[in-house]
Amino acid sequence: MKTDLLDIRNCDCMDLMQEFPDKHFDLAVVDPPYGIGDRLSDDGGKLKDRKYIQMYKEKRWDAAPPEEYFMELFRVSRNQIIWGGNYFSLPPTRGIICWDKIQDMPTLSAWEMAWTSFDCISRIFRERSQDPNRIHPTQKPIKLYNWIFANYAKPGMKILDTHMGSGLIAISAHYNVMHLTASELDSDYYNAACERIERETRQLTLF
Secondary structure, eight states, X not given: OBOSSEEEEOSOHHHHHTTSOTTXXXXXXXXXXXXXXXXXXXXXXXXXXXXXXXXXXXOOOOOOOOHHHHHHHHHHEEEEEEETGGGSOOOXXXXXXXXXXXXXXXXXXXXXXXXXXXXXXOEEEEOOOOOTTOOSTTOOOHHHHHHHHHHHOOTTOEEEESOOTTOHHHHHHHHTTOEEEEEOOOHHHHHHHHHHHHHHTSSSSOO
């Protein structure tokens, strides 16, 4: 899928990054698998009794990226925002982002952390994660991406996402006038994301 602002590909992110020279992207906003185990166990885990459990259960998405992934990511981008940074071996930073989900559920984390390369104060974003149209187990709200672009980027910047998932970052990039290059390896998620991106970028404004 390609538009004036979006270059969305169904491919391996390592192959994608190898196409670009050093520091090509102004900012990488990525949400790679954390590798904390099979969250889609037979007892359902946090997805128990959800209508989309079968779609998730057939996937094996929770494998942490190798060290080479982070080497390429830092090579092709000037700055980075990496969700789940507490699960990876990354340099110390004071510019941490906390996403407060404003909820207290025994099977769902109350907040998530993003590591950033920015030498700035830490920040908190508060927004519930509920979405009736959710198509990916680690989907983040579009308001979170809007907030990231407002605080860490400027219109016209080149953005990289290596694990696009639901595609909400692409919708946000469209309305915030960011040039996004993104990849999603799983064809089911890719196709579902492209359908949603095409549908939700037809309107004049983002609600």
